[in-house]
Amino acid sequence: MTTVTSIDHKGKKIEFFPENEAEQDIPDDELHEHLARPSTERTRRLKARCRWKHASAGEFVEKGVSAGIERMRLITEAHKANDGKPEVIRRALGLKHILDNMTLVIQEDEFIVGYHAEDPNKFPLYPELSYMAVQDYLISDYAPQPVKEASEINDYWKPHSLQSKCQEYFDPVDLTRMYQVSTMEGPSFASGYNSLIPPYETVLEDGLLTRIKLAEENVSNAYKQMEKLPWDGTTGLEWLDKIDNWKAMIITCKAVISWARRYSRLCHIVAEHYETDLKRREELMEIADICYRVPAEPCRGLKDAFQAKWFTFLVCHAIDRYASGFAQLEDRLLWPYYHKSVVEKSFQPMEFEEVVELVEMERLKISEHGAGKSRAYREIFPGSNDLFILTLGGTNGDGSDACTDMTDAILEAARNIRTTEPSIVFRYSSVNRNKTLRLVFECIRDGLGYPSIKHDERGVKQMLDYGKFSLNGNGATQEEAHSWANVLCMSPGLTGRRKSQKTRSEGGGALFPAKLLEIALNNGYDWSYSDMQLGPETGDPRNFDKFEDLWEAFRKQYAYAISLCIRCKDVSRHMEGKFLQQPFVSAIDDGCMELGVDAVVLSEQPNGWHNPITSIVAANSLVALKKLVFEEKKYTMDQVCGALRANWEGYEEMRMDFKNAPKWGNDDDYADTLIKDFYEDILGGEMVKIRNYSGGPVLPVGQAVGLYMEVGTRTGPTPDGRFGGEVADDGGISPYMGTDKKGPTAVLKSVAKVQDNQKANLLNQRLSVSMIRSGYGFDIWKSYMQTWHDLNIDHVQFNVVSTDEMKAAQKEPEKHQDLIVRVSGYSARFVDIPTYGQNTIIARNEQEFSSEDLDFLNVEL
Amino acid sequence: MSVVASQLHREDSTCKPCRSCKWQIPDPTDPNSGQCTANRTEAGAVWKRWIRDVMNMTCTRHEEGKLSFREHV
Amino acid sequence: MTTCKECEFFFSVPEDADDYKPAKGDCVVEKQDEKGKYWLAKPVSEKDGCCEQYRPGSR
Numbered sequence: 001m002t003t004v005t006s007i008d009h010k011g012k013k014i015e016f017f018p019e020n021e022a023e024q025d026i027p028d029d030e031l032h033e034h035l036a037r038p039s040t041e042r043t044r045r046l047k048a049r050c051r052w053k054h055a056s057a058g059e060f061v062e063k064g065v066s067a068g069i070e071r072m073r074l075i076t077e078a079h080k081a082n083d084g085k086p087e088v089i090r091r092a093l094g095l096k097h098i099l100d101n102m103t104l105v106i107q108e109d110e111f112i113v114g115y116h117a118e119d120p121n122k123f124p125l126y127p128e129l130s131y132m133a134v135q136d137y138l139i140s141d142y143a144p145q146p147v148k149e150a151s152e153i154n155d156y157w158k159p160h161s162l163q164s165k166c167q168e169y170f171d172p173v174d175l176t177r178m179y180q181v182s183t184m185e186g187p188s189f190a191s192g193y194n195s196l197i198p199p200y201e202t203v204l205e206d207g208l209l210t211r212i213k214l215a216e217e218n219v220s221n222a223y224k225q226m227e228k229l230p231w232d233g234t235t236g237l238e239w240l241d242k243i244d245n246w247k248a249m250i251i252t253c254k255a256v257i258s259w260a261r262r263y264s265r266l267c268h269i270v271a272e273h274y275e276t277d278l279k280r281r282e283e284l285m286e287i288a289d290i291c292y293r294v295p296a297e298p299c300r301g302l303k304d305a306f307q308a309k310w311f312t313f314l315v316c317h318a319i320d321r322y323a324s325g326f327a328q329l330e331d332r333l334l335w336p337y338y339h340k341s342v343v344e345k346s347f348q349p350m351e352f353e354e355v356v357e358l359v360e361m362e363r364l365k366i367s368e369h370g371a372g373k374s375r376a377y378r379e380i381f382p383g384s385n386d387l388f389i390l391t392l393g394g395t396n397g398d399g400s401d402a403c404t405d406m407t408d409a410i411l412e413a414a415r416n417i418r419t420t421e422p423s424i425v426f427r428y429s430s431v432n433r434n435k436t437l438r439l440v441f442e443c444i445r446d447g448l449g450y451p452s453i454k455h456d457e458r459g460v461k462q463m464l465d466y467g468k469f470s471l472n473g474n475g476a477t478q479e480e481a482h483s484w485a486n487v488l489c490m491s492p493g494l495t496g497r498r499k500s501q502k503t504r505s506e507g508g509g510a511l512f513p514a515k516l517l518e519i520a521l522n523n524g525y526d527w528s529y530s531d532m533q534l535g536p537e538t539g540d541p542r543n544f545d546k547f548e549d550l551w552e553a554f555r556k557q558y559a560y561a562i563s564l565c566i567r568c569k570d571v572s573r574h575m576e577g578k579f580l581q582q583p584f585v586s587a588i589d590d591g592c593m594e595l596g597v598d599a600v601v602l603s604e605q606p607n608g609w610h611n612p613i614t615s616i617v618a619a620n621s622l623v624a625l626k627k628l629v630f631e632e633k634k635y636t637m638d639q640v641c642g643a644l645r646a647n648w649e650g651y652e653e654m655r656m657d658f659k660n661a662p663k664w665g666n667d668d669d670y671a672d673t674l675i676k677d678f679y680e681d682i683l684g685g686e687m688v689k690i691r692n693y694s695g696g697p698v699l700p701v702g703q704a705v706g707l708y709m710e711v712g713t714r715t716g717p718t719p720d721g722r723f724g725g726e727v728a729d730d731g732g733i734s735p736y737m738g739t740d741k742k743g744p745t746a747v748l749k750s751v752a753k754v755q756d757n758q759k760a761n762l763l764n765q766r767l768s769v770s771m772i773r774s775g776y777g778f779d780i781w782k783s784y785m786q787t788w789h790d791l792n793i794d795h796v797q798f799n800v801v802s803t804d805e806m807k808a809a810q811k812e813p814e815k816h817q818d819l820i821v822r823v824s825g826y827s828a829r830f831v832d833i834p835t836y837g838q839n840t841i842i843a844r845n846e847q848e849f850s851s852e853d854l855d856f857l858n859v860e861l
Numbered sequence: 862m863s864v865v866a867s868q869l870h871r872e873d874s875t876c877k878p879c880r881s882c883k884w885q886i887p888d889p890t891d892p893n894s895g896q897c898t899a900n901r902t903e904a905g906a907v908w909k910r911w912i913r914d915v916m917n918m919t920c921t922r923h924e925e926g927k928l929s930f931r932e933h934v
Numbered sequence: 935m936t937t938c939k940e941c942e943f944f945f946s947v948p949e950d951a952d953d954y955k956p957a958k959g960d961c962v963v964e965k966q967d968e969k970g971k972y973w974l975a976k977p978v979s980e981k982d983g984c985c986e987q988y989r990p991g992s993r
Binding site for chain 2: 056057058059061132135136139178179180181182186190191374375376379380382528529530531709710712713714716723724725726727834835836837839
């Protein structure tokens, strides 16, 4: 690193030299290419040949990736063959038919086996979810072959699909508004997008044979209950659906065991007939043994646990139905097996280094996992294959530090192998041990963009608060509340043997305040993108006499949008409960098993949320309008409307006034007071009025993902001085790029002001490379984190990457394959992001810590 | 209302539909609709327009082809 | 007609397997592309007509 920053602090000059002296000779613009260090030759080879499936702007970045036809063919055969059977049984037989007949894939060098399509370059599609999503693939370069057959399959599913079943209950105009993703994200029933937290714990602890036994006993007991005298029809008939659900659970568990054992057999065959390397032959026989035992039986060691977890992931997220995410509290989930294998060495004995290799292999496995997601989601996480995010750290039920050596192995592997997936969330608590915090820091310092940090105590409290609304009085206990993990990028949800999120209808999906403000300034009409009425008529803004008129007009647009979004999610869930049951997920959930209720239907722990994205563009705009129009009266609303319609052309002086108005993130009370109200009174206040399927309130989770780019391109000019088509704000509560001019601690002070009616808010920060990589880096970061914690801020994530390196990568992308950046809620290889998005990351302020910042953080250098 | 040829407009069964234009990418949800990305500002922003019907709309900026992901958003 | 049973890539499903059926087998083929080697297995019946990957050499 040739650039060395220095500051004067407490009367002395502090120079920030790299902590690692060898880095002094590495040019700034290629640093990231020198940071990977796979822990073994095997993981080095696996990374070199990784079949990445990253998507950007709706396209796959890697050549040769395409949709497979096998899954859609098999689910269709089963659906036709089982017409007339109870729907949940039909769903179970559908999964069984897929698992019994799908092609198995094993690749050289891999230890964790299992794939979800007929070729490692393919991914499956889901016509039973959204026919439009499949239609889009059919006209793309990634169409399943033969296209004619795939098209016929999609035609078959059109009336049976979740999309068709839900669309019936909505005004087509509302759907047109949602499908274009400008004021609202499209409903999940139209995209097939979903997210859940599988209860991995039951699979690892019990094994599926035990789950089958439980279901069989429940069926047997149900028949006995029904036969009791005298017959009571008011309660007795409830057993019918329960019996079907338990039977469906049995069918799916048996099918999953059989599928895993097919993998066992394949390993044997490859070892005996194809593999020539003796050591690999032995390893294949070991994998065969593992796949025979798990997930049928309880896991006995760490290798078992990784494999059982992977099989469960594939079934729940990719084979039974598509669901984004890799949600789990991974260190806690694996710790008992780490203990058996590494500490006790009682089964699958190994050393810490071997655990690190296993984690690296799992990371590479998920990196080449292809998601058959709709175009919307191939656009809005540019540079990723999907939102694969796991959680670590935090506290145990008694409040003690939950970090273990398993936590450290996961972090060390992430730092070593440098893959964008899975992203990691770290639950920060004051009691977390220094050793683990140092590894968290090293991942961040090396520019991975993760772990993103969440406030542990806030998450625990939130689980308890939601639990109070449980419809069956069985919400999170104090102990369970400590077992939360992020469901996707930002929102905590319970993990464990029951009560986790099973479908997207609980949380996820977005609406876009910047665009909503734009239409509020046009009486609900969208002149800049769709040329149609996008919301209710809320009045001609030229007639707004006072700021409150504008405020309330926005509120009405927002209230319309959020109610429609949540209605879509609840209608979807209702239909999923009738036609898209998830009997395998039910089988591994203790609540579903006990009650005989399908996983989609049962809700024990409410966790409702929706994501306002682009909030700061809207908020800064309101601040500027209040100041310049309604208070100082420098401009009229008529002039504002005219200037915006002209995209500020001919109004440059006026635009600069609006651009220079107070902005969020500078600890400026004028801006922050209004913006606090905006978040708490409107964004949160309107959401919290809603009750969703689960009986709980809905709360906002501000998180931009790549939607800040997408929606930016669909949003006309705004009164914060932004031109039409320019990007929106890149966090959930982050300052707009380049407008946070008072340093990193001023950002924290602003953000800390918003507290009420929020579930989570994403804070994106870009920190000085030379400071963070210096010998002082860890101390500064630790003090920053403690201050952040004490200010009761929900979240923060970091980019530690230089502008020089990003610009060099734009010029010669082939030389910068290992340059990783944090986009928003996920990380991506910089070269896999469209130029438009790359520029938004370059434009973020690289925050340096001044002497005043260091004083505020109370850090000693 | 008169049609301005340089702007996106309806033209049933046009031989230059937005579907085949390099500036178009499909709608996020409904592939019968699309997004026009031809409007690119000097500062590098892409200001999109929604295309209601990609088979029956066009404009004079129509160019056959496909841009790489890097040039889209 | 040549059948799967006569193919080198056909492996009978053992009788003690969960998915055992008479005449059922696994068709296991080795593939290689620029990313490396991999193996695919799919269920077939020994009576199925052989495909373009057929290679004589029943087991």
